[in-house]
Amino acid sequence: MSQTNFRHKRRLGQHFLHDIRIVDRIVAAADLEPGVSVLEIGPGQGALTRRLLETGARVVAVEVDRRLEPDLTALETEFPNLKVIWGDFMKLGWADLGLEPATTRVVANIPYYITTPILLKLLEADALQAGPMASAPPRPERIILMIQDEVARRLLAREGSADYGSLTVIGRYAATCESVCPVPRTAFRPRPEVESRVVRLFPRSEPPLEVRDPVRVFRLVRAAFGQRRKTLANALGVLGIPRAQVDEAIEATGIEPMARGETLALEQYVALSDRLAELTRPGTP
Numbered sequence: 001m002s003q004t005n006f007r008h009k010r011r012l013g014q015h016f017l018h019d020i021r022i023v024d025r026i027v028a029a030a031d032l033e034p035g036v037s038v039l040e041i042g043p044g045q046g047a048l049t050r051r052l053l054e055t056g057a058r059v060v061a062v063e064v065d066r067r068l069e070p071d072l073t074a075l076e077t078e079f080p081n082l083k084v085i086w087g088d089f090m091k092l093g094w095a096d097l098g099l100e101p102a103t104t105r106v107v108a109n110i111p112y113y114i115t116t117p118i119l120l121k122l123l124e125a126d127a128l129q130a131g132p133m134a135s136a137p138p139r140p141e142r143i144i145l146m147i148q149d150e151v152a153r154r155l156l157a158r159e160g161s162a163d164y165g166s167l168t169v170i171g172r173y174a175a176t177c178e179s180v181c182p183v184p185r186t187a188f189r190p191r192p193e194v195e196s197r198v199v200r201l202f203p204r205s206e207p208p209l210e211v212r213d214p215v216r217v218f219r220l221v222r223a224a225f226g227q228r229r230k231t232l233a234n235a236l237g238v239l240g241i242p243r244a245q246v247d248e249a250i251e252a253t254g255i256e257p258m259a260r261g262e263t264l265a266l267e268q269y270v271a272l273s274d275r276l277a278e279l280t281r282p283g284t285p
Helices: 020-030 047-054 066-078 112-122 149-156 166-174 214-226 232-239 243-252 266-280
Strands: 037-041 058-063 082-086 104-109 142-148 175-183 196-203
Touching (some): 020 104, 020 142, 037 047, 047 058, 047 104, 066 082, 112 166, 149 175, 166 214, 232 243
Parallel strands (some): 037 058, 058 082
Antiparallel strands (some): 175 196
């Protein structure tokens, strides 16, 4: 099936990468060698897949669109190091893929309409926000993703910027993230309506700082960014914490009284969480 004959489905977010220079940048960022396990999500017609296979890596490609079966079956025939799994990645677990996450590198041009859910799943964000990092399920060794530039800016944002948000905070807690390269719309067929960027994440094996209560910290983060126009003190009102305790904790941690949530670094959310825990502990004066 040629690219010119294939009818791309907008509901599946199909924008196939055809710029070989960008493909090579992605493969270089993955730093592959023979035998390394790679998970590719949404291989499409296999332009990136072929380059990954040529490194000798063992590639498991997950594709939901059965119309691509002729292209991907041909690749499987040509490369014994390729296994195609037909299904929705969001409904599959690592056991379904036959991969050990801790020794797997994810390399993918993912559908933009589900970028954030895929990213949060790969980072095991729900588990990281519910308990100690040490008790969270294993995560991939590294993650190289083609994503829309808007999401990349949010991952890479600095405190106080318009792009800084809850995704920035959980991303920074879960992994180190870096930009690989910008990608123009002309690199795809059909051209997407947005600019793109390749990012590389290295999931952390240990948190970047001591976090005594991740549940409390990320409750604060979600509340703060849930009402960006409000000051931090007002936004935290949805949590039912007495205002006097919120004000005291903000003052004790050196946060400006009129600060908004988007100006706080992860370290400040952790300090605020710890202070609130002390203030709400039974017997605290």
